[in-house]
Amino acid sequence: TQLLEQSPQFLSIQEGENLTVYCNSSSVFSSLQWYRQEPGEGPVLLVTVVTGGEVKKLKRLTFQFGDARKDSSLHITAAQPGDTGLYLCAGGRGSGNTGKLIFGQGTTLQVKP
Amino acid sequence: GAGVSQSPSNKVTEKGKDVELRCDPISGHTALYWYRQSLGQGLEFLIYFQGNSAPDKSGLPSDRFSAERTGGSVSTLTIQRTQQEDSAVYLCASAGGPWDTDTQYFGPGTRLTVL
Numbered sequence: 081t082q083l084l085e086q087s088p089q090f091l092s093i094q095e096g097e098n099l100t101v102y103c104n105s106s107s108v109f110s111s112l113q114w115y116r117q118e119p120g121e122g123p124v125l126l127v128t129v130v131t132g133g134e135v136k137k138l139k140r141l142t143f144q145f146g147d148a149r150k151d152s153s154l155h156i157t158a159a160q161p162g163d164t165g166l167y168l169c170a171g172g173r174g175s176g177n178t179g180k181l182i183f184g185q186g187t188t189l190q191v192k193p
Numbered sequence: 194g195a196g197v198s199q200s201p202s203n204k205v206t207e208k209g210k211d212v213e214l215r216c217d218p219i220s221g222h223t224a225l226y227w228y229r230q231s232l233g234q235g236l237e238f239l240i241y242f243q244g245n246s247a248p249d250k251s252g253l254p255s256d257r258f259s260a261e262r263t264g265g266s267v268s269t270l271t272i273q274r275t276q277q278e279d280s281a282v283y284l285c286a287s288a289g290g291p292w293d294t295d296t297q298y299f300g301p302g303t304r305l306t307v308l
Contacts, residue, residue, distance in 0.1 A: 084235075086235070111295075120301065120302075121299075121301050121302075122197070122284050122286070122299025122300050122301050122302055123236070123284075123299050124299070125296050125297070125298075128295060128296075166233065168235055168236065170236075180226065180238040180241050180249065180251075180252065181226075181236075181238065181297065182238070183228075183235035183236040183237070183238075184235050185234050185235040186233065186234055186235045188233060
């Protein structure tokens with residue numbers, strides 16, 4: 081059972097375009113994290129959202145946590161080739177580092193120059 | 194400081210052999226996690242250690258998989274009688290530093306190929 085569904089699974093766009101990646105679940109999470117992973121490396125944390133309705137911005141990236149804390153989105157404005165990578169959402173049930181993360185299956189983003 | 198390190202970076206083994214994968218977490222981190230990742234996919238939780246508490250083994254796929262963490266630091270994931278479906282990248286993460294308790298820091302992973 082996939083608790084976190086990410087869509088789309090693959091996205092290929094031109095430099096300068098905008099995109100949104102979705103992460104949906106029927107379960108409530110205490111926190112939602114977004115990671116970016118490059119080939120041959122481990123995932124690197126981009127952001128953690130913990131409050132329903134929370135919006136966080138990281139330069140051209142905007143992260144939103146749904147009001148019911150069951151879904152999240154990542155929006156990238158004016159994508160650049162350096163944004164290419166695997167984007168993963170992960171839900172946490174405990175507080176802090178008190179438990180495992182449930183990962184979505186990932187979205188592979190390719191930004192072509 | 195040094196990040197999470199894993200060894201070996203690549204391991205090729207024959208079906209039926211045992212393998213050991215090592216993880217050196219960030220010094221002082223209290224929590225250590227093992228995940229498995231199939232090509233281009235998300236991460237599957239395997240096992241979690243927190244301090245001196247009993248580990249959460251709920252993600253281990255079979256009794257061929259086991260892990261230990263010695264002295265609250267280095268961890269070893271052991272897979273006995275490997276099968277082809279065990280082929281994946283095995284990732285280790287640590288968390289629980291004094292100034293950033295919530296973030297899991299991942300190592301580069303060990304790519305396991307079972308022939």
